[in-house]
Amino acid sequence: MLRLPPFLLLEPRSIDEAIAMRAAAGDDVMFVAGGTDLYPNMKRRQQTPATVISLARIPELREITGGPAEGMTIGACVSLTAVATNPVLSAHYRAVAHAAHTISTPLLRNMGTMGGNLLLDTRCNYYDQTYEWRKSIDFCMKRDGEICWVAPSSPRCWAVQSSDGVPVAVALGAEVTLASSRGVRRIPAAALYRNDGIEYLTKAPDELLVSYHLPPVNGWRATYHKLRRRDAFDFPVLGVAARVDFAADGTVHAARIVLGAVASYPMEIPEVAAALVGTRLEPTAIGTAADAAYRPAKPMDNTDFTLGWRKEMVRVYVQRALEELSRGP
Ligand SMILES: Cc1cc2nc3c(=O)[nH]c(=O)nc-3n(C[C@H](O)[C@H](O)[C@H](O)COP(=O)(O)OP(=O)(O)OC[C@H]3O[C@@H](n4cnc5c(N)ncnc54)[C@H](O)[C@@H]3O)c2cc1C
Numbered sequence: 170m171l172r173l174p175p176f177l178l179l180e181p182r183s184i185d186e187a188i189a190m191r192a193a194a195g196d197d198v199m200f201v202a203g204g205t206d207l208y209p210n211m212k213r214r215q216q217t218p219a220t221v222i223s224l225a226r227i228p229e230l231r232e233i234t235g236g237p238a239e240g241m242t243i244g245a246c247v248s249l250t251a252v253a254t255n256p257v258l259s260a261h262y263r264a265v266a267h268a269a270h271t272i273s274t275p276l277l278r279n280m281g282t283m284g285g286n287l288l289l290d291t292r293c294n295y296y297d298q299t300y301e302w303r304k305s306i307d308f309c310m311k312r313d314g315e316i317c318w319v320a321p322s323s324p325r326c327w328a329v330q331s332s333d334g335v336p337v338a339v340a341l342g343a344e345v346t347l348a349s350s351r352g353v354r355r356i357p358a359a360a361l362y363r364n365d366g367i368e369y370l371t372k373a374p375d376e377l378l379v380s381y382h383l384p385p386v387n388g389w390r391a392t393y394h395k396l397r398r399r400d401a402f403d404f405p406v407l408g409v410a411a412r413v414d415f416a417a418d419g420t421v422h423a424a425r426i427v428l429g430a431v432a433s434y435p436m437e438i439p440e441v442a443a444a445l446v447g448t449r450l451e452p453t454a455i456g457t458a459a460d461a462a463y464r465p466a467k468p469m470d471n472t473d474f475t476l477g478w479r480k481e482m483v484r485v486y487v488q489r490a491l492e493e494l495s496r497g498p
């Protein structure tokens with residue numbers, strides 16, 4: 170049985186108290202929300218903070234507010250179940266609710282939160298293993314080692330951004346609010362991520378993710394398609410999030426396609442947008458856009474399935490996502 174290492178657990182009752190505790194706790198400290206990512210990582214000794222600040226008892230972080238006309242705000246500690254089953258989100262932000270619904274299992278969705286999902290650690294077959302397993306290969310540079318076993322001559326880590334919520338957030342043009350003892354800032358969700366398997370967030374370690382802001386719905390359509398080995402539960406090996414905005418005459422005015430699980434960050438493919446703008450999402454335009462997505466997608470050999478097949482699936486899944494959007498809201 171894998172056991173948690175010893176740690177001090179703090180339980181603030183407000184955002185202000187959490188920020189003050191974080192500022193006072195030094196460097197060896199992490200926030201935890203549902204714990205469905207952090208606690209397994211701690212059991213595998215990938216992360217071993219001396220102090221853990223639980224956000225579970227902060228009611229302000231558990232609210233969903235707003236509506237499709239003005240946009241919606243989801244508190245960082247709203248559970249994935251609450252996101253997946255919220256009637257307004259399901260009706261107007263189907264991609265967000267659907268992505269949450271595809272995450273892990275019902276029990277884990279009850280514990281796991283939207284904020285934790287947006288900040289999920291990157292994943293790799295050589296990293297998501299027990300301490301003993303990792304020790305047997307002399308570890309790797311993401312934790313305790315020197316080398317990258319996926320690309321041994323590489324100076325960087327290629328662990329994969331594997332959250333279902335992240336590509337959707339970026340495709341929608343969502344924003345997040347971050348708070349620390351230095352103040353509050355609101356940034357595009359896209360600006361939260363970095364193409365590096367170790368330093369995968371731009372967020373400072375002491376910044377608390379307070380909320381996730383969805384843009385108003387004004388005629389755009391969005392969807393999320395996920396590839397995984399088992400539909401019952403599995404991390405994505407490919408996620409395709411798409412948002413398409415239409416002009417009054419029914420032509421595509423703007424488009425954003427974001428791939429998850431093919432790089433260390435949510436990968437936006439501008440070539441797809443270029444192939445769609447001005448079209449009516451007809452089959453030839455969709456085919457050209459799917460080809461445009463296929464070329465830059467370069468999955469690494471550190472998740473499930475073979476590389477070539479995962480790359481080929483980019484074309485298939487982008488095509489399916491756009492075909493769905495072409496059929497109407
Ligand atoms: C078996 C299994 C299957 C899974 N399948 C999937 C899947 O298919 N798709 C998927 O996307 N995920 C999957 N997950 C991962 C995880 O369950 C979800 O991503 C979940 O949403 C994480 O949320 P959490 O609240 O539990 O995060 P936590 O574990 O609490 O935190 C995750 C990270 O975010 C930080 N953090 C959390 N909240 C905040 C905050 N408000 N401010 C600052 N930092 C914060 C923590 O310090 C930690 O680094 C799976 C997990 C398991 C165990």
Ligand code: SF4
Pocket residue numbers: 292293294295296309310311316317318319320325326327328366471
């Ligand atoms: S990509 Fe390389 S450095 Fe990163 S977790 Fe995998 S083996 Fe380790």
